[in-house]
Amino acid sequence: MSAPRGWSTTTCGQCGELRPCHRKILEQRVCQRCMLRFRRTAKPCPGCGQLKVLAFYDPQRRPACAGCTGHEPVYACPSCGREDSPFGRHCGPCTLRQQLTELLTDPTGDIHPKLQPVFDALMAGPRPQTTLYWLTRASARPDILRDMARGELEISHAAFAALPATRSVDYVRDLLAALGVLPPYQLAVERIVPWLRELLTDLPKPHAEVIDRFARWQLLRRLRLLGERDRVTRGGVQHARAAVLGAARFLRWLDEHNATLATATQAQLDDYLVSHPGRGRSLKVFLDWTQRSGVGSDLHVPGAERPLPQVTLSDQRRWQQVERLLHDDDIRLYVRIGGLFMLLFAQPLARICRMRADQITTEPDGAVTVTFDAAPIQLPDPLDRLVLDQLARRGQASYASRPDRWLFPGGLPGKHLVTENIRSQLVALGIRPSAARKAAMFDLAARMPVPILAELLGLSTNTATRWAALAARDWSQYAAMRRA
Ligand SMILES: [Zn+2]
Ligand SMILES: [Zn+2]
Ligand SMILES: [Zn+2]
Incomplete structure (x- = not known):
């Protein structure tokens, strides 16, 4: 291999080691490693205001970009000219565009029309480097997309059903379903x-x-x-x-x-x-x-009488748990909110996990409300602030699930958090979801008329009535005791 032009071993101006240095940064010869590190640190150029690699001095001795100082644009992507997202010889977006095009091209030479949403979604991700890394991992099964683009694998749930059921295969399938390339489906079903x-x-x-x-x-x-x-x-x-x-x-x-x-x-x-x-x-x-369906004779399984619900969690214990979830910053935010929705509003965890962000509203006067079913409920302080925090944090979920509507986005693209995730963390805190929810229901049923309870919490009127009956029974027993 012939040495590049300007090759010379000297003391690197950045790391001070004796190495081959063939490029200058701010007038100092630097080694390859320092150059690569430096080129990842684009900043706004004082000359043109764009994000550039500031490796040269302008006439006022300020670090500036190649263009503003009359130098060769050695840090620019040869395809698009940008300097702020280096990746290999080109930039992150150009490399990703090229690799995705290669991956998703059908035999006619164009991106497979059905897979265009995949191309668009992956190009729109905030960090092309993350997606490029995913594409390099064979175990992540990007080859499924290539085979589908080339017509060697049908773009269908049936094709996925015939593949081994691994997390990576499910991930690609979920991605296609989340983007509408495949119809919605439920893996467990x-x-x-x-x-x-x-x-x-x-x-x-x-x-x-x-x-x-x-x-x-x-x-x-x-x-x-x-x-x-x-x-x-x-x-x-x-x-x-x-x-x-x-x-x-x-x-x-x-x-x-x-x-x-x-x-x-x-x-x-x-x-x-x-x-x-x-x-x-x-x-x-x-x-x-x-x-x-007329297959069998008239056989009847006697239905067991539905017993009245049992409440095993004391009111005092429940308020201790509420207190802890409201104020303990060591507990994950979504676990605190999920637990509080359960303890205060008797919501089942499965329903909490699939709440949409638009069920939370900030009123003009600053009040934050949540709508579980038909009517909005105002959130007390500081639960309102916790919920607003969660809304702001959602954006940090993984790239593929970003543009989604869930209040608690899960690890899979387009999916909400799985119930088991919150459940296990609450149990670890000593909060038993079924007992907690029953206690909340009992408390609410004692305070609210059946129709309001049903509407606020999204219960069937039957369920609300059973809870109200339980609360009333205990209340009358309590009242009888007081009179005695
Ligand atoms: Zn160096
Ligand atoms: Zn400039
Ligand atoms: Zn580029």
Whole structure:
């Protein structure tokens, strides 16, 4: 390799070491390493006001850019001329543009039209270097995008379903769904499909057929509808799986007792439920469906009387927890707010996690309100300030999930925080979400008429009534005690 022009070993003007120095910065010879470091420190030039590498003196002996001092623009990107985002021989944006173009080009030589939103979103990220780093990691699976652009892999959920289910694959899939390239989907719901396929292969054919229909037309259909409104919970997915297993077990039991869905009697079902306690709930969905769809006879799982809710958290303990979340700066901000929404307004964590930023409003007089359901509630000080802080901090989420609408953005692009994240941190603080929420509900129910409670908290009137009944019962007992 021939030495570059101006090559000479001398003492570097920046680090003081004896090295080959072939460029001058502020009239001092510097080594390659110091030059590379210096070129990442663009500042506003006193001559032109632009962000430039100030490696030269102007006539007033101020550090200034090459253009303003009549020097070769050695720090400028050869494509676009900018000096403030160096990356390799070009700048970050030009390198990213070139690499994304290469990645997303279809066989005609243009960016695949369906993948144009991916190009636009990744180009718009605040730090091209971060995206460039992602593109260099094979384990991050950018090759999926290339194969899709070239037509070697279909741009569909089915294509993703056939790939190994890793975090990286899910990330690319989530990215495409968040950008509208793929329709919205719920990972937990779609994972039921391969699980179901496997389970059905082990069942007798007639059983497999009826359960397949039940799963597709009842369970998955309902979950996907909920998914479109982003209302799928982990419990809902587990319940669907339990319903499939419950149906399979019941059909096997019927086989063993020489019966079928069409011939089974209510007495047989009662026998089954007595000899298998706890199976009624998961079986009920299946039997309701077989009845509606005409597959089975008229079988009825007796519904258990819904007991009144239990409250196990004392009021004093609850206010201690509120106090701590309001004032302890060592707890993560979103955990404090999530916990407070639960302890003060009885909101379930799953619903808190999918709150949108536009549910928070600042009124002209400075009051901050939150709308959980229909009516806004004014936030007390200092909770209002915590919430405004959270709104301001959201912008620091990872690049791909930036332009989104969630109050608590999650780690995945376009997704909100997962419930488990807040839940585990609250439990670590000694706050048990279900007890905390029930205590809040109890307190509110004692203070508010049912319709207002239902409207403020987004409860069904039935639920609000059950809580009001509990609060009233305790209140009347308390009143009776006082009179005695
Ligand atoms: Zn040096
Ligand atoms: Zn300048
Ligand atoms: Zn450039």
